[in-house]
Amino acid sequence: xxLVFEKSRPGRRAGRVPRPEKLIVPEIPAELRRRxxxxxxxxxxxxxxxxxxxxxxxxxxxxxxxxxxxSCTMKYNPRVNERVAALPGFRDLHPLQDEDASQGALELxxxxxxxxxxxxxxxxxxxxxxxxxxxxxxxLMLMRAYFADKxxxxxxxxxxxxxxxxxxNPASVTMAGYQLVKVDTDKRGNIDLDDLRAKVDDETAxxxxxxxxxxxxxxxHIEEIARTFHEIGGLxxxxxxxxxxxxxxxxxxxxxxxxxxxxxxKTFSQPHGGGGPGGGPIAVRRQLERYLPVPAVVKDGxxxxxxxxxxxxxxxxxxxxxxxxxxxxxxxxxxxWGRELRTMSEDAVLNAxxxxxxxxxxxxxxxxxxxxxxxxxxxxxxxxxxxxxALDVAKRLMDYGFHPxxxxxxxxxxxxxxxxxxETETKETLDAFADAMVAIAREAAEQPxxxxxxxxxxxxxxxxxxxxxxRAVVRYRFEDHPDLTAEPAKSTEVEAxxxx
Amino acid sequence: MTYxxxxxxxREAMLETIGVASIDELFRDVPEGVRLxxxxxxxxxxxxxxxxxxxxELAGRNTPAGTxxxxxxxxxxxxxxxxxxDAILERGEFLTAYTPYQPELSQGVLQALFEYQTVICELTxxxxxxxxxxxxxxxxxxxxxxxKHATGRTKVVLAESLNPQVRQVVRTYAPGFGLEVVDVPHRxxxxxxxxxxxxxxxxxxxxxxxxxxxxxxxxxxxIAAAASDAGALAVAHVDPISLGVLEAPGEYxxxxxxxxxxxxxxxxxxxxxxxxxxxxxxxxxxxxxxRIVGETTDIxxxxxxxxTLQTREQHIRREKATSNITTNQxxxxxxxxxxxxxxxxxxxxxxxxxCMVLAEHAKERLGLPLVFPEQTTLKxxxxxxxxxxxxxxxxxxxxxxxxGYPLGRDYEGMDDALLVAVTERRTLDDIDDLAEALVx
Numbered sequence: 025x026x027l028v029f030e031k032s033r034p035g036r037r038a039g040r041v042p043r044p045e046k047l048i049v050p051e052i053p054a055e056l057r058r059r060x061x062x063x064x065x066x067x068x069x070x071x072x073x074x075x076x077x078x079x080x081x082x083x084x085x086x087x088x089x090x091x092x093x094x095s096c097t098m099k100y101n102p103r104v105n106e107r108v109a110a111l112p113g114f115r116d117l118h119p120l121q122d123e124d125a126s127q128g129a130l131e132l133x134x135x136x137x138x139x140x141x142x143x144x145x146x147x148x149x150x151x152x153x154x155x156x157x158x159x160x161x162x163x164l165m166l167m168r169a170y171f172a173d174k175x176x177x178x179x180x181x182x183x184x185x186x187x188x189x190x191x192x193n194p195a196s197v198t199m200a201g202y203q204l205v206k207v208d209t210d211k212r213g214n215i216d217l218d219d220l221r222a223k224v225d226d227e228t229a230x231x232x233x234x235x236x237x238x239x240x241x242x243x244x245h246i247e248e249i250a251r252t253f254h255e256i257g258g259l260x261x262x263x264x265x266x267x268x269x270x271x272x273x274x275x276x277x278x279x280x281x282x283x284x285x286x287x288x289x290k291t292f293s294q295p296h297g298g299g300g301p302g303g304g305p306i307a308v309r310r311q312l313e314r315y316l317p318v319p320a321v322v323k324d325g326x327x328x329x330x331x332x333x334x335x336x337x338x339x340x341x342x343x344x345x346x347x348x349x350x351x352x353x354x355x356x357x358x359x360x361w362g363r364e365l366r367t368m369s370e371d372a373v374l375n376a377x378x379x380x381x382x383x384x385x386x387x388x389x390x391x392x393x394x395x396x397x398x399x400x401x402x403x404x405x406x407x408x409x410x411x412x413x414a415l416d417v418a419k420r421l422m423d424y425g426f427h428p429x430x431x432x433x434x435x436x437x438x439x440x441x442x443x444x445x446x447e448t449e450t451k452e453t454l455d456a457f458a459d460a461m462v463a464i465a466r467e468a469a470e471q472p473x474x475x476x477x478x479x480x481x482x483x484x485x486x487x488x489x490x491x492x493x494x495r496a497v498v499r500y501r502f503e504d505h506p507d508l509t510a511e512p513a514k515s516t517e518v519e520a521x522x523x524x
Numbered sequence: 525m526t527y528x529x530x531x532x533x534x535r536e537a538m539l540e541t542i543g544v545a546s547i548d549e550l551f552r553d554v555p556e557g558v559r560l561x562x563x564x565x566x567x568x569x570x571x572x573x574x575x576x577x578x579x580x581e582l583a584g585r586n587t588p589a590g591t592x593x594x595x596x597x598x599x600x601x602x603x604x605x606x607x608x609x610d611a612i613l614e615r616g617e618f619l620t621a622y623t624p625y626q627p628e629l630s631q632g633v634l635q636a637l638f639e640y641q642t643v644i645c646e647l648t649x650x651x652x653x654x655x656x657x658x659x660x661x662x663x664x665x666x667x668x669x670x671x672k673h674a675t676g677r678t679k680v681v682l683a684e685s686l687n688p689q690v691r692q693v694v695r696t697y698a699p700g701f702g703l704e705v706v707d708v709p710h711r712x713x714x715x716x717x718x719x720x721x722x723x724x725x726x727x728x729x730x731x732x733x734x735x736x737x738x739x740x741x742x743x744x745x746x747i748a749a750a751a752s753d754a755g756a757l758a759v760a761h762v763d764p765i766s767l768g769v770l771e772a773p774g775e776y777x778x779x780x781x782x783x784x785x786x787x788x789x790x791x792x793x794x795x796x797x798x799x800x801x802x803x804x805x806x807x808x809x810x811x812x813x814x815r816i817v818g819e820t821t822d823i824x825x826x827x828x829x830x831x832t833l834q835t836r837e838q839h840i841r842r843e844k845a846t847s848n849i850t851t852n853q854x855x856x857x858x859x860x861x862x863x864x865x866x867x868x869x870x871x872x873x874x875x876x877x878x879c880m881v882l883a884e885h886a887k888e889r890l891g892l893p894l895v896f897p898e899q900t901t902l903k904x905x906x907x908x909x910x911x912x913x914x915x916x917x918x919x920x921x922x923x924x925x926x927x928g929y930p931l932g933r934d935y936e937g938m939d940d941a942l943l944v945a946v947t948e949r950r951t952l953d954d955i956d957d958l959a960e961a962l963v964x
Contacts, residue, residue, distance in 0.1 A: 025631075025635065027635065027638070027639060027642075028639050028865060029639070029642065036868075037867075037868045037870055037871060038606075038608075038865070038866045038867075038868065038871075039606055039866040039867050039868070039871045040871070041867070041871055041874040041875045041878055041948055042878055042948050043874060043877075043878060044878065044881055044882060044885070044952060047881045047882075047884075047885055048881070049877045049880060049881055050880055050881070050884045050900070052741070052769060052770065052880075052900065053741070053900060055745055055771075055776075056741055056744060056745075056770055056771055056900075057769065057770070057771060058767070058768065058769055058770055058771050058772065058873075059771065059775070060775075061768070061869040061870075061872075061873065062643070062646035062647050062767060062768070062772070062869055062872070063646050063869070064643060064646060064864050064865065064867065064868050064869045064872060065865050065868065066868045066869065066870075067865060067868075069608060069866065072608060072862065072865050072866060073608055073611070073612065075865075076608075076612045076636070076862060077612070077615070079618075079631075079632035079633075079635055079636050080612070080615045080617040080618055080632050081617070081632070082631040082632040082635070083617040083618060083621055083629070083630055083631065083632030083633050084617065084621060084626075084629040084630065085616045085617045085618065085619060085620030085621040086616070086620040086621075087616025087617065087619070087620045088616065088617055088620075091622065093622055093625070096622050098620075098622055099527075100527060101619070101620050102526070102527065102572075104572045104575060104576065106614065106619075107576065108575065108576060108579035108580075108583075109793075110610075111579060111580060111583040112583070112588050112590055112591075113580075113582070113583025113584055113585070113586040113588050114579075114583050114586065114588075114793065114794065115588070115791045115792070115793055116588035116589045116590050116602075116791060116792055117586045117587075117588045117589075117792055117793070117794045118588075118589055118594060118596045118600060118602070118792050118794070118926075119600055119792070119794050119795030119796075120596050120598055120600070120929055121586070121587060121588075121596065121794075121926070122917070122921065122926075125586060125587035125592075125921070126586050126587070126794065127585045127586070128581075128582035128583055128584060128585030128586045129582070129586050129794050131582060131585070132579075132582050139566060142564055142565050142566065143564065145560075154658035154659065154662065154796070154797070154851075154853075155658065155849075155850065155851035155852075156850065156851060157838070157848040157849060157850050157851065158658060158662070158848075160848065161700070161848060164700070165696065165699075165700060168699065168700070190838075190839075190850075191837070191838035191839035191840070191841075191842045191845065191850075192838050192839075192848045192850050194838070194842040194843035194845075195838035195841070195842060195843060195845040195847065195848035196848045197843060198843045198844070198845070199669070199697075199700055199701065199847070199848055200700040201699065201700040201701065201702060202700075204843045241553065242551075242553045242554050244553050244555065246555065246558060247555055247557055247558060270554075271564075272560060272563070272564045273551060273554070273559065273560060274551075274554050274558050274559050274560055275558075275560055278558050278559075278560065279558045280558075287851075289851060295619045295620050295855075296620070296621065296622045296623070296851070297613075297618065297619060297621070297853075297854050297855025297856075297858075298618050298619075298621040298622070298623070298624065298630070298632075298633035298636075298637075298854045298855060298858070299621075299622070299623040299624065299633065299637075299655065299656075299815060299851065299852050299853075299854030299855075300623075300656070300797070300851045300852040300853045300854045300855065300856070301796075301797035301851070301853050301854075301855060301856060302851035303797075304851075317696075338696055339692050339693070339695055339696035340661070340689060340692040340693050340696055341662070341693060341696055341697075342658055342659050342661055342662055342693060342796070343599065343600075343659050343660065343661045343689045343690075343693070343784070343795060343796065343798075344600075344689070344794070344795030344796060345794070345795055346795070346796060347795075347796035347797035348793050348794035348795055348796055348797075349791075349793040349794075349796065349797050350796075350797055352579065355579075356575050356579060358566070359567070359569075359570045359574075359575045359578060360526045360527060360569060360570060360572070360575060361527070361566075361569055362566050362567045362568050362569040362570065363563045363564050363565070363566040363567065363568065363569070364569050365564055365566065366563070366564065367528065368527070370547050370550075371528065371529070371530055373547075373550050373551070374530070374535060374538055374539070374542075374547060374550060375530075375538075377538075377542045377544075377550055378538040378541055378542060380542075381541050381542045381543070382541065393553065394542075394544070394549075394550055394552065394553060396553075418626065419628065422626070422628060422629055427626065427629060428626055430625075433839070447527070447528075447529065447530075448527055448529050449529055450529045450530070450534070451530065451534040451537070451538060479628050482628040482629065482631075483628075483631050483828075484627070484628055484631055484822040484826055484828040485628070485822040485823050485824050485826070486628065486822055486823050487627050487628070487820050487821070487822050487828045487829075487830050488820045488821055488822070488823070489627075489820065489830050489832065491820045491821065492818040492819065492820035492830045492832040493818070493832050493833055493834070493835070495818070495819070495820070496809060496818060496832065496833060497818055497819040497820075498638075498641055498652050498653075498809070498816050498817065498818050498819075498832065498833075499638070499641050499642040499645045499651070499652065499653070500638070500639070500642040
């Protein structure tokens with residue numbers, strides 16, 4: 025398919041801009057004036073619509089089909105959430121509008137803060153972080169501020185992270201200026217307590233943990249882990265990527281965590297938009313509230329306002345008060361469930377366990393336990409016996425009309441396939457997916473070429489990622505392409521008439 | 525509940541396949557002591573109709589642009605968003621997709637992001653753009669991280685005329701990055717390149733804004749030269765709307781260009797979600813934060829697109845990654861791309877000119893003293909209203925006009941100063957109304 029630049033012809037255009045008559049365009053100093061116009065595409069409006077519509081046909085979303093991407097919680101994104109986010113009172117509201125003229129927005133945020141505090145079992149919430157990874161970084165900044173205030177900032181330099189952690193955890197540790205200490209996983213898929221005890225000392229600031237972990241397993245020793253850190257005065261950070269497993273069932277605050285981020289684009293249904301936006305609010309225990317980003321959304325009597333007067337605050341981590349449109353969608357989603365949110369997590373866990381039960385005879389099972397909202401199986405046997413990898417299985421799933429699971433993660437499981445069905449799938453869909461996975465395992469033995477050559481019916485076949493990284497062509501190279509000002513060559517193919 | 529997909533019969537059958545007697549048994553690994561023994565303290569589940577009603581009620585307590593004639597800007601602007609932006613972004617194949625980890629199922633988003641990166645490079649005069657950052661503040665912190673590692677220096681210099689929120693975010697990130705932050709004051713609304721040259725000694729980078737927070741045009745080429753002379757990377761924070769009429773940062777010696785993309789294709793939405801952009805010269809390609817899409821071929825030789833240079837990224841490099849970014853702002857960035865395609869080069873230039881014409885007209889029509897009378901401005905300018913700006917705002921709002929942003933919130937000695945933004949959505953009549961509201 026052509027790039028939009030390859031469809032461009034000089035002199036064509038779509039949008040018209042109002043041009044006030046009789047007014048003269050002021051002079052811009054010559055050295056600041058644009059000399060060469062940017063090579064933006066020049067197309068009529070219908071061609072732009074067709075271009076992007078064609079692109080959508082080459083893409084797969086939850087609306088297209090089952091999308092069991094582990095740790096990403098690809099659940100249905102209710103359309104009503106789009107409708108309410110587009111209400112003019114939200115969509116067209118300027119973030120610097122006076123407080124008396126944005127009371128509805130502030131009330132919504134305040135209420136969402138209270139809801140997230142209740143769900144996480146913690147005391148105070150900041151909605152500001154733009155995504156989960158920014159929530160992590162913000163949480164680590166809170167730790168820094170907290171220990172600096174206690175005079176322990178110079179001593180506590182280490183953050184403990186499990187070897188199953190999302191890559192964002194160690195990356196955030198570095199960006200926050202901390203040193204990473206990795207802790208192993210034991211044979212049951214829990215944190216190895218002996219390893220942990222050996223690595224926690226008075227230089228430790230805290231722990232970052234996902235629970236259930238990226239193996240989809242709830243850490244059976246979570247109380248002991250929390251004690252280990254609290255005894256040395258450390259703090260526990262909860263990566264909320266897997267919160268969909270435990271809403272209304274077990275709260276991070278009750279598990280002993282002091283700081284939690286919540287991925288609104290996972291658990292609370294903000295559509296992920298092909299990569300974003302997201303939302304990564306953080307909830308904290310009372311003793312950390314004073315360090316939260318400014319401004320805080322507070323309630324005085326019946327009035328809501330933004331409080332900037334927080335001398336101990338770490339500052340701002342993004343503009344304004346956070347991704348408000350995401351708050352509207354997540355708030356609407358939570359209203360639909362209300363106090364029954366527990367059913368959401370129960371069904372998510374049931375769906376995952378059902379799939380696990382259906383797949384465990386066809387794939388390797390690194391940890392033979394009941395899972396939470398997701399689970400990890402592996403293609404180790406398929407690889408050893410038939411040369412079929414997790415990647416091959418993933419590509420073949422596309423032929424069956426499914427988005428593949430997360431693969432090659434967590435890193436501690438070879439040939440991992442990490443599967444998260446979410447609660448918004450019917451049993452029929454789960455059965456169809458399980459049937460496909462079982463069929464693929466059989467094909468691996470009988471017709472391995474079918475898997476190696478998959479996918480068979482996508483716009484492109486397997487792409488050369490090594491070449492992409494080596495060449496690093498990351499923008500259209502106008503100079504490498506033929507002169508687009510010329511008329512396109514006429515097609516020579518002749519088709520028979522197919523209409524009236 | 526609205527979004528339940530299983531029936532009780534399904535649940536029974538599934539539990540039997542699993543081999544457990546009840547849903548509760550699925551949670552047997554969760555220690556008793558950490559279970560919640562009561563229902564969540566939330567309201568009853570609402571029907572879709574009730575949800576809409578509740579949200580309409582909340583939205584009704586806000587005063588959006590449209591019900592009030594707004595001259596508020598200060599970083600987020602009321603520009604027109606063409607209908608095709610919404611029409612395309614609402615398509616589920618884009619809206620409900622995750623990050624394009626599986627390229628054969630994601631050529632739509634990947635190609636669109638490749639086009640987005642190209643458009644950002646074209647606007648800024650740079651060689652490489654990522655697939656978006658969170659917003660116009662966090663990309664400044666990203667630029668500092670690149671500069672620190674590229675230069676080995678541990679100081680960053682910020683122009684005081686740079687958006688205060690951008691400066692605050694850099695200051696929040698700086699301690700973790702091991703960076704010291706130094707401000708260079710503005711002189712009569714703009715940065716003095718000579719003063720900046722002195723501050724840039726030993727600095728990793730210098731960040732300035734063009735047009736700056738006051739709406740004034742900086743002597744950007746001189747600033748970039750001063751930074752480069754001192755061995756610091758020049759980083760320009762730019763408004764995409766301005767880049768049809770103002771020179772691209774890459775053309776006057778900047779190493780990195782960053783900015784807030786909201787003005788193209790994103791609604792105000794009370795401050796987000798919007799998108800930040802970051803683009804750089806080729807030498808910084810492998811230091812860029814976040815996702816980057818690259819061109820390649822499939823096994824049959826057909827052109828296609830993939831997430832590339834991933835060895836920079838957290839899921840592979842972990843603690844050695846160039847950033848922790850995972851989720852970005854793809855959908856909003858695509859809104860920007862579609863809006864820019866709709867405008868084209870002519871439209872973008874005309875848009876910049878229209879804003880400038882209207883803003884210049886507003887200055888004259890208002891007849892109020894300019895805070896920085898010597899400076900050239902684009903779509904935003906600062907005036908003195910002869911009384912506390914908060915009073916002027918309150919009075920004007922009674923007439924249905926929001927006259928602008930009170931600069932005294934961020935700058936000393938500006939309690940009577942208003943920052944007025946004029947986009948193409950404001951008419952000559954709106955400007956007359958503003959004049960009446962402020963001058964009377």
